[in-house]
Amino acid sequence: MIREHGVTAVHFVPSMLALFADTPEARGLAIRHVFASGEALPVALARRCLERMRIRLHNLYGPTEAAVDVTFHEASGEEEGASVPIGRPVWNTGCYVLDAWQRPVPDGVAGRLFLTGRQLADGYLGQPELTAERFLPDPFVPGGRMYDTGDIVRAAADGTITFEGRADGQVKIRGVRIETGEVEAALLDTGLLRQAVVMAREGADGARLIAWVVPRDGTEALGAALAARLPAAMIPAAIVPLEALPLTPNGKLDRGALPEPRAQAAGRPLAPGTEALLARLYAELLGAATAIGPETDFFLAGGDSLRAVRLTLRIEEETGRAPGLAAIFETPVLADLARRIAEDAPGDDGLGPVLRLSRGSRPPLFAIHPAGGIGWCYRGLAAALEDRPLIALQSPLLDAAAPDPATLDALARAYAARIAELAPEGPLHLAGWSLGGLIAQAAACHLERQGRVCGMVALLDSYPSECWRNEPEPGPDAALRALLAIAGHDPEAHPELTDRAAILGFLRARGEPLAQLPERALDGVIRSVQQTNRLVRGHREARFGGTLLHVRAARDHAGTALRPELWHPFAARLETLSLPCLHGELLSARLRPALAEGLMRAMARDERASAFTT
Structure with a gap:
């Protein structure tokens, strides 16, 4: 598209720029200006x-509190160190590099970055204490103001500034602000560790979280425990077990003495060929x-959907064929993925009718997609x-090529x-979030008529079709704006995003995997959202002869008629589980x-009942 339309300027978050630069189509591409x-x-x-493209590459820096971008630097490729300098301030902007007493530090010495200028925000809405803490009087300009960024930087003799890290333990991983203290708290919350320290270390591909831990009895179960507590961006890329944390002579943690992680893996050695390549x-x-x-396991080791997309691209570059995104989702363990590639199975883009997100010996849980039609949202639940x-x-x-379904039934x-x-064979467990719950209840009715035993049927904050039948018809841009909600963003918070290009640009800039789908797949997601309104409005629930488990997002739907009891006419029994969250947070790492636990308990109980009756 960039070649076809002669695009002259593009803007990326660096992690997305890396994905773009690694695609074969980017080689030799000419773009006048690329901003990061x-x-x-x-x-x-x-x-x-x-090296790969004919571009001018501009590195920009700036927090939201100062109208976004306040410094710039054009990369030459000759820079030294881990990261490209953030450069010098733009017009009408000032940068101070100060010590703890708000005194200028010498050139080349690390200090805290403060911003001045007309573009500073007035403060934080409704938070006067935080405003007073971060927006301070300018010690060098009477009556002036300056903003404390919390960033540690160094300034060269020519005024060029280089970012070194965060003063308060807050770091950015793929554009997401992360408090390392929260990650440390999650590590200790597992009960598997005595002590834990988390820091960000710059690498060739950007910042990575590293955790140094003092385990109680090994770290084998730590990856799965973290995956159940944290989103992928907050899971450390490497965990370094230590007998004790290093201390300074006065008893404080000696962060400089923390050892560099070493790439060692337990178990058998890697087999030559595909396993070695994947490693x-x-x-x-x-x-x-x-x-x-x-x-x-690619995901338990710190991978996420964006890196999974990059992995498929890199495998295609190395082998000449793409395994497809579904292969990474379904077989993230290196040895399993190597076998799948060796079997020369057809590539699968992860958009087929069935996506296996985890394996095990117990009866499966079938999770039905929400309105967007994609089941990727269940990957975290699968790991738990x-x-x-x-x-x-x-x-x-x-x-x-698929025809529109006549009805939701x-x-x-x-x-x-x-x-x-x-x-x-065996009991059938079903679940569905949002729209998926309506379909799960209807599918359970059909399975029951076929004589199959349904175990747990979980409706994840889903409500009967009658709740939506008289809602106003959505506008033409509703399906497009639903992409924001599918990606976890509040559409109401971004009224300026009204067309496809703006919405996809917003999602790409934030590294959302949804925005990396091919155009035909995005067309399918939009089509699925559009058809959802028609299908739900025309649906009439049948009565299910078993038990429905309704999982309610307790912090949502205040002042509305949406409540679990609306399912009473459509099931023999109704059970409820209330979780303290909003609708969009139900599948989040926190919940x-x-x-x-609630779903596993229900499935185990229903399996025992099924075994007793048979």
């Missing part, structure tokens, strides 16, 4: 971009310090379930047939342990 902001720009990435790519994407072995396969069912509307009948085929 949102996180530190690694020197290695800048050099790679300048190299895993290390490249997860950080060279990450221990890689045949049993390394113990020894339980989670199979996501995705919408046929993602395929442009027809769609549910097709899903019931697929579920019965995938699990010909995942409680949600997984």
Whole structure:
């Protein structure tokens, strides 16, 4: 598209720029101006971009409190150190590098960055104490103001500023602000550690979180425990076990003495060929310090959906064929992925009707997609379930060649047939978030008519179709703006995003995997959202002869008629589980342990009941 339309300027967060630069189509691309902001720009990435493309690369810096970008530096590829300088201030802006007593530091000495100028915000709405803490009197200009960024920088003799890190333990990983103290708290909350320290270390591919821990009895279970507590961006890329944390003579933690992580993996050695190749790519994407072995799980080792997209691209570059995103989701363990690639299975873009997100020996949980048609949202839940396969069912509307379903019940009948085929024996567990819950209840009715035993049927903050039948028809841009909600952003907070280009640009700038889908897949997601309104309005629930488990987002729907009891006419029994969250937070890392525990308890109980009756 950039070549076709002669685009002359593009703007990326550096992690997305890395993904863009690594695509074969980017080689030799001519773009007049490429802007990078949102996180530190690694020197290695800048050099790679300048070597692969004919561009001018500009590194920008600036917090929201100062009208976004306040410094700039054009990368030459000759910079030294870990990251490209953030440069010098733009017009009408001032930068002070000060010590703890607000005195200027000498050139080359690290200090705290303060910003001045007309573009400073007035303060934080409704937070006078925080405003007073961060917006301070300018000690050098009577009556002036300055903003404390909390960033540690160094200024060269010519005024060029280089970012060194955060003063308060807050770091940016792929554009996401993370408090290292929160990660340390999550590590200790597992009960597996005596002590934990987390820091960000710059690498060739940007900042990575590293954790140094003093374990109680090993760290084997730590990865899974963290995955149940933290989002992917907050999981350390490497965990370094120590017998004790290093201390200074006065008893304080000696951060400078923390050892560099070493890439060691337990278990058998890597097999030559595909396993060795994947180990190299895993290390490249997860950080060279990450221990890689045949049993390394890409996601538990710090991978996420964005890095999974990059992994498929790198495998295609190295082997000439892409395994597809579904291969990474379904077989993230290195040895399993190597076998899948060796079997020369057809590539799968992760948008097919069935997506296996975890494996195990117990009866599977079938999770039905929300309105956007994609089941990727269940990957975190899949990791939190113990020894339980989670199979996501995705919408046929993602395929442009598939006809529109006549009714929601027809769609549910097709899903019931697929579920019965995938699990010909044993109890059937179903779940669905939002729209997925309506389809799960309808599919359970069809399975019951076929004589199948339904175990748990969980409706994740879903409400009957009657709640939506008389809602106003959505406007033409509603499906497009629904992409924001699917990606976890509040559409109401961004009224300026009204067309496809603006919305996708917003999502790409924030590294959202949804924005990396091919155009035909995005068309499918939008089509699925559009059809959802029609299907729900025309649906009439049948009565299910078993138990429905309704999981309610307790902090949402205040002042509305939405409540679990609305399902009473459509089930023999209704159970409820209330979680302290909003609708969009139900599958988040914070709620995942409680949600997984509730679902596992319900499935285990229903399996015992099924075994007793048979």
